[in-house]
Amino acid sequence: MIRIAKYIADSGLCSRRAACRLIESGQVQLNDRAALHTDRVSDNDTIVVNGKTIDPPAEYHYYLYNKPIGIDCVCNPQDADSILHQINIPVRVFPVGRLDKDSHGLMLLTNDGELCQRLLHPDYYHEKEYRVTVDKPVTEHFLGTMSLGVSYSTSGKNVTTLPCQVKRQSDNVFLITLTQGMNRQIRRMSKALGYRVIDLQRLRMESLHLDDLPCNQIQALSGSQVLRLKQL
Structure with missing residues (x-):
């Protein structure tokens, strides 16, 4: 039991x-x-x-999904923008974590609740990498401050983010790797430093990479990909 x-x-x-x-x-x-x-x-x-x-637990399934901008990760069938209406596969799966409606990129879909719990639990510090475009050139001060942790207020609380990896990719674009999963974290970190996020794309979740998966497409994980995730 x-x-x-x-x-x-x-x-x-x-x-x-x-x-x-x-x-x-x-x-x-x-x-x-x-x-x-x-x-x-x-x-x-x-x-x-x-x-x-509720039906008894079924066989586990694992998929990658390249979420477009405008799709909501909340599994609400009454919401026309819900991710539920984009998952055209014969088994019931749910998204692991969230990617806000204004962002796009890699998501993991599964019905493996145990794996989902481990990937989302803050004690495990799982990495997620993003490519971020902002409204003005990225400076060394900005990169350094972001990497050390940023303080801001949200929902009436003051928070300070954990240290993270940040690297400039071009004038207005940087890569950031987080181990936290706070709501709209990158957008709020950037805003606290005087920047506005123009585009935000998730490229990686731990060992899973977006690579060339087309937008709004779903791809089943290979056995080796599933094994690597479970070995984390």
Whole structure:
């Protein structure tokens, strides 16, 4: 028997973290009662999320997706811009993490909730690399300050980002590798230093690279790519 949040994640509905939020908000029923985080379940139990019965965990699937600008990573079928309407594959998968609507590039799609949890958990410091175009030339001061960590306010809280790798690629373009995943982090870091982001593209997630995958296309991971991810 396994924890109910892991069971829901393994079914391909969402990540384990999202499953925990569903349980906490009372949207999950276990055998006709409100589910608890401590519940352990098997395939013989009946689990219902928002009125929909959850199927037992399926075979795991892994895909790369080159998200275009304008697509929202929230899995909301009522949203015409939701990523759900772009995933034309015969199995249910969900995005690992988010890439804001104004950004584009590499995303991982899977129904492996355990892997998703490890890739998103802040304790693991997984790398994500981005190419960023800003509205004026990148200076050495800008690069140095970004790499040491930037302080800014968001949602009424003051935050300071972790040190990261930053490198100029051309006059107005730089590459940045983060191990954090805060909302709109690069845009807010840049704004705090007096820059405005014109374009933001994710190029890499750990061992996965965007390479020449066309925009709005999905590509299955090879066995070796999956193995490398799981060995992280």
